[in-house]
Amino acid sequence: MALINLEDVSKLYGFGDATTLALDEVSLSINKGEFVAIMGPSGCGKSTLLNIMGLLDRPTHGSYKLSNRLVERLSPSRAAKLRRDTIGFIFQSYNLLPRLTVLENVALPLAYKGYSLTRRLELASSMLERVGMQNREYFYPSQLSGGQIQCAAIARALVNDPTIIIADEPTGNLDSNGSRLVMELLSEIHKMGNTVIFVTHNPELTRYATRVVYMHDGLVVQDETSDLGQVAKTARRNLYSVPRKSVEDDLAGVSLLMKVMPEDDKKDELAEEKPKSKRRKRGTTIRRRS
Amino acid sequence: MSFSPGHIKGAIVTMRANRWRSLLTMFGIIVGVASVIVIIGISQGVKRDITNQVNSYSKNVITVSSRAASVSSFGFSTVPAVSTLTNQDVKALAHLKGIRASVPLYLLSGVATGDRSYPSGVVIATNQNLPLVLNQSLAYGAFFNDQNSNGFSAVLGNNAARALFKGSIPLGYSFTWGGQQFVVDGVLNKFNVTPFSNNTIYNDAIFIPDIVASQFNHGSSSVFQILVKAKSSAQLPSLAKQISLTLLRTHSGQHNFSVLLPSQIASNSTGILGLLTELTIGIAVISLFVGGVGIMNVMLVSVTERMHEIGIRKAVGASNRQILMQFLIESTTVSVAGGLIGIILALLVDVGLRDTTNLSPVISWQVVLISALISIMIGIVFGSVPAFRASKKEPIDALRND
Numbered sequence: 275m276a277l278i279n280l281e282d283v284s285k286l287y288g289f290g291d292a293t294t295l296a297l298d299e300v301s302l303s304i305n306k307g308e309f310v311a312i313m314g315p316s317g318c319g320k321s322t323l324l325n326i327m328g329l330l331d332r333p334t335h336g337s338y339k340l341s342n343r344l345v346e347r348l349s350p351s352r353a354a355k356l357r358r359d360t361i362g363f364i365f366q367s368y369n370l371l372p373r374l375t376v377l378e379n380v381a382l383p384l385a386y387k388g389y390s391l392t393r394r395l396e397l398a399s400s401m402l403e404r405v406g407m408q409n410r411e412y413f414y415p416s417q418l419s420g421g422q423i424q425c426a427a428i429a430r431a432l433v434n435d436p437t438i439i440i441a442d443e444p445t446g447n448l449d450s451n452g453s454r455l456v457m458e459l460l461s462e463i464h465k466m467g468n469t470v471i472f473v474t475h476n477p478e479l480t481r482y483a484t485r486v487v488y489m490h491d492g493l494v495v496q497d498e499t500s501d502l503g504q505v506a507k508t509a510r511r512n513l514y515s516v517p518r519k520s521v522e523d524d525l526a527g528v529s530l531l532m533k534v535m536p537e538d539d540k541k542d543e544l545a546e547e548k549p550k551s552k553r554r555k556r557g558t559t560i561r562r563r564s
Numbered sequence: 565m566s567f568s569p570g571h572i573k574g575a576i577v578t579m580r581a582n583r584w585r586s587l588l589t590m591f592g593i594i595v596g597v598a599s600v601i602v603i604i605g606i607s608q609g610v611k612r613d614i615t616n617q618v619n620s621y622s623k624n625v626i627t628v629s630s631r632a633a634s635v636s637s638f639g640f641s642t643v644p645a646v647s648t649l650t651n652q653d654v655k656a657l658a659h660l661k662g663i664r665a666s667v668p669l670y671l672l673s674g675v676a677t678g679d680r681s682y683p684s685g686v687v688i689a690t691n692q693n694l695p696l697v698l699n700q701s702l703a704y705g706a707f708f709n710d711q712n713s714n715g716f717s718a719v720l721g722n723n724a725a726r727a728l729f730k731g732s733i734p735l736g737y738s739f740t741w742g743g744q745q746f747v748v749d750g751v752l753n754k755f756n757v758t759p760f761s762n763n764t765i766y767n768d769a770i771f772i773p774d775i776v777a778s779q780f781n782h783g784s785s786s787v788f789q790i791l792v793k794a795k796s797s798a799q800l801p802s803l804a805k806q807i808s809l810t811l812l813r814t815h816s817g818q819h820n821f822s823v824l825l826p827s828q829i830a831s832n833s834t835g836i837l838g839l840l841t842e843l844t845i846g847i848a849v850i851s852l853f854v855g856g857v858g859i860m861n862v863m864l865v866s867v868t869e870r871m872h873e874i875g876i877r878k879a880v881g882a883s884n885r886q887i888l889m890q891f892l893i894e895s896t897t898v899s900v901a902g903g904l905i906g907i908i909l910a911l912l913v914d915v916g917l918r919d920t921t922n923l924s925p926v927i928s929w930q931v932v933l934i935s936a937l938i939s940i941m942i943g944i945v946f947g948s949v950p951a952f953r954a955s956k957k958e959p960i961d962a963l964r965n966d
Binding site: 325357369 | 577578581872873875876877878879880881882883884885886958959960963
């Protein structure tokens with residue numbers, strides 16, 4: 275049974291002439307234990323999709339079943355409870371509270387769960403140990419490097435023992451070392467049986483994923499399973515077919531897909547992709563290319 | 565979890581992070597609470613003093629005044645141009661049963677001159693019973709009595725003694741009044757002065773025998789007041805009634821006089837005080853209200869500023885209720901801190917007043933407790949709108965807000 279099941283989910287922003295279609299009848303199902311990478315150009319709806327899956331946002335149309343339960347129209351308090359119990363968030367900009375120490379930040383979700391202060395700090399401390407941050411417990415976020423902050427954020431996402439980890443460009447602000455640290459942590463979490471969904475611009479990071487979903491203009495245009503340790507095929511095509519400008523571009527996790535792709539290639543690719551997407555829209559299942 | 569020590573700790577952390585802002589926000593509450601406590605304290609203190617004084621100086625004393633001279637609505641004794649009380653009244657009252665002593669007070673005009681002239685002094689003609697009736701002893705010398713000397717003797721109020729003569733103890737000194745030499749027989753102890761009471765006059769007065777005074781006014785001096793001391797407090801009401809009836813007879817049925825019991829004098833004196841207190845408390849309440857609006861304003865700004873934080877908290881599982889509680893507790897912490905500072909300030913002002921003035925404010929724990937409760941209430945009432953706004957924000961909208 276699919277853990278996450280989206281059917282014809284659309285999301286519209288604004289109204290009247292200013293309406294923007296962020297998601298266009300997306301259908302997607304994710305099973306327990308999958309490590310899903312979502313790729314695509316900026317503004318293609320990746321984050322919107324994540325926010326809806328993470329119950330931070332509601333779809334305008336369509337249905338969303340989480341663990342076989344319809345959740346797209348939950349009351350705010352029930353949605354909060356579900357977020358608290360089953361979902362852990364990791365953000366590109368870390369989103370730790372600057373006035374709290376690392377330990378207090380990690381303990382925050384437990385406070386909303388009703389744990390006592392000592393229990394909270396105990397659990398948070400052991401979680402920080404798991405991500406290798408035990409000697410930074412009493413530091414403030416401003417005193418840490420990006421990689422360290424993101425590790426703390428991961429500890430915060432994990433502290434509630436969620437089944438789903440949702441990460442929106444977790445390595446977007448990190449250098450190559452930070453990226454590796456964070457991805458290896460996520461990979462470990464995945465090995466322990468958690469479902470991890472993350473958005474990235476960096477094709478290299480698809481090595482960690484078991485499945486890669488490509489999006490464009492609010493549509494899922496490609497969905498492939500990928501072997502662990504291998505860059506996904508579609509991503510590899512983009513990664514190796516274009517000349518690299520410098521090593522830094524690659525390592526910094528900057529979007530190679532969009533940034534250095536020659537204009538002609540992009541047009542070709544779009545022309546090739548468009549008809550497929552139309553076909554998929556009518557069907558309910560998504561064709562995967564293996 | 566809807567309330568925890570963590571919330572308060574968080575609120576204190578936020579307050580410390582914005583120290584100046586928090587302090588300025590609290591200002592209205594501090595001023596409001598401090599002024600309520602101080603004003604009520606002063607009024608209670610003065611009330612207590614007046615009651616004490618009535619008990620010590622006017623114990624069992626019924627004050628008979630001319631109607632026109634009765635205590636006006638503002639509590640000040642006004643001296644009438646023409647008094648309705650006469651010598652006949654004094655004589656009639658002297659023979660009533662249950663009376664221990666009665667004393668007429670005649671107000672006389674004219675300036676007394678001793679070593680110095682004393683234009684602000686008051687000359688009061690009275691009889692030898694005055695110390696007994698007012699329960700006041702003499703600092704020096706003795707009070708004149710009807711039997712002694714030639715009659716041209718006088719007793720001075722404490723202030724008058726110092727104003728008329730250079731020497732510290734003016735016994736045996738003489739002064740001129742109305743073309744006549746008077747010899748000082750004694751000086752009264754100082755009357756404790758409280759606002760809005762008669763005693764101020766006694767300290768400034770020169771007392772001369774009434775027999776002498778009648779010579780100056782051809783026996784028709786008008787009586788300012790007649791003080792009648794009852795034998796016991798149980799007889800006070802019946803005696804007052806008797807006095808009224810007697811005076812009605814001598815005044816041919818005209819009720820142009822007033823008969824006041826000690827308790828009525830106290831209540832008259834405190835009436836004006838009550839009015840002033842109510843007025844000032846009214847202003848303090850406005851200050852508290854403005855302070856509350858200040859808290860609301862700052863909390864609204866704070867909520868807007870911290871929208872991103874609200875988003876993060878909601879993303880990690882905070883429900884609307886929990887966010888509501890967080891901001892309510894923050895606003896309440898600010899107002900309670902303001903209230904506590906206000907209470908401390910009030911205590912300091914109290915100490916200062918005791919040191920520098922003759923007021924001794926009474927600060928009761930009830931008033932302090934009520935002020936603390938009011939400050940908690942202000943935090944909750946004025947914090948609820950911003951807290952509600954914070955809690956209702958959609959998590960994704962809050963997160964987008966940077």
